[in-house]
Amino acid sequence: MIQVEGLTKRYGERTAINKLTFHADKGEIVGFLGPNGAGKTTTMRILTGYMPPSEGKASVAGFDLLTQSLEVRKRVGYLPENVPLYPEMSVVQYLDFMAELRQVPNRNERVDEVMEVVHIADRAESFVSNLSKGLRQRVGLAQALLHKPEVLILDEPMEGLDPQQQIEVKRLLREVGAAQTVMLSTHILAHAQELCDRVIIINGGQIVAEDTPDRLSAQIAGGRRLQLEVDGDGDGLLAELRALPGLSSVRVVADGRFEIETAPGPDVRPLIASTVVGGGWKLLELRRERLSLEEIFIQLTREEAEAAAAAETGAPLAEGQAPGSDSAAG
Numbered sequence: 001m002i003q004v005e006g007l008t009k010r011y012g013e014r015t016a017i018n019k020l021t022f023h024a025d026k027g028e029i030v031g032f033l034g035p036n037g038a039g040k041t042t043t044m045r046i047l048t049g050y051m052p053p054s055e056g057k058a059s060v061a062g063f064d065l066l067t068q069s070l071e072v073r074k075r076v077g078y079l080p081e082n083v084p085l086y087p088e089m090s091v092v093q094y095l096d097f098m099a100e101l102r103q104v105p106n107r108n109e110r111v112d113e114v115m116e117v118v119h120i121a122d123r124a125e126s127f128v129s130n131l132s133k134g135l136r137q138r139v140g141l142a143q144a145l146l147h148k149p150e151v152l153i154l155d156e157p158m159e160g161l162d163p164q165q166q167i168e169v170k171r172l173l174r175e176v177g178a179a180q181t182v183m184l185s186t187h188i189l190a191h192a193q194e195l196c197d198r199v200i201i202i203n204g205g206q207i208v209a210e211d212t213p214d215r216l217s218a219q220i221a222g223g224r225r226l227q228l229e230v231d232g233d234g235d236g237l238l239a240e241l242r243a244l245p246g247l248s249s250v251r252v253v254a255d256g257r258f259e260i261e262t263a264p265g266p267d268v269r270p271l272i273a274s275t276v277v278g279g280g281w282k283l284l285e286l287r288r289e290r291l292s293l294e295e296i297f298i299q300l301t302r303e304e305a306e307a308a309a310a311a312e313t314g315a316p317l318a319e320g321q322a323p324g325s326d327s328a329a330g
């Protein structure tokens, strides 16, 4: 379990993260998404006890980060952004060394186990310096799993892995995530969409959205676009659809296929369906289009960037928006 409240980190004048509040429960995989410089690594370093926050509090695996950071570190597995491996050691030496540091019981067996889990056993005797980037990433992951941590914090775990390994790691994380708490950062939105129970989108050090991948896409899309398909060429249907209330535009995509933009308000699908069927057309499909997480992400981070640009150029603020209400607090 991870519980974070008002977490803030300043590097000199720069506020890297600003009053983050979120949680990750046991059995949950939470994805941390955001563009470069959003504050993902900063947050993860704080949560793993490698760096204190400037403000705010957090508990990890039930222990307070500020007052019980040793207890936290015992219960957290951390895959840092740049895995600090010891190049002069072999894979098995390195893992054994880390296991000893963490006082892992039945060290040899456990090291063998994690090497199997991440498929690196056949390279056990290779020097870490001779491993490819993806193989090194696997060793980093093995290291994070060694002490069977309750909480896994993984900074871009898929980075550098080939597609086959990405599938393996996803499978592994689902297994681990069923009983433990996993927080991972990624730029690859498809991974978050597939893997995460919940997604936190962070931009400029602040949370801009948080929900399940499905609800995020429904929420942002607002269910605004519908795809309709009827059997045959749909002759005459366009005029009927355009006469309906609650639709802002109707476009013919192909014979019998229409793209409908709906106005905000009640769901118009029942009305559309009864119009189609009532008019004697055969309804093949009526589907609400969902935005991918990628589209949402771009939309959200663009809105923020535009707002920031507007503030800088002194453009008038939208009604109800308090000037500088956020920036003054950092």
Ligand SMILES: Nc1ncnc2c1ncn2[C@@H]1O[C@H](COP(=O)(O)OP(=O)(O)OP(=O)(O)O)[C@@H](O)[C@H]1O
Pocket (backbone or CB within 6 Å): 011, 014, 015, 016, 034, 035, 036, 037, 038, 039, 040, 041, 042, 043, 081
């Ligand atoms: N040690 C540091 N000293 C000063 N500024 C820092 C330091 N570490 C990070 N920052 C700044 O804090 C902000 C957040 O950085 P962070 O590394 O947390 O982003 P990130 O979301 O992990 O980005 P990326 O996707 O590129 O890994 C950035 O503006 C970065 O330049």
Ligand SMILES: [Mg+2]
Pocket (backbone or CB within 6 Å): 040, 041, 042, 081, 155
């Ligand atoms: Mg980072």
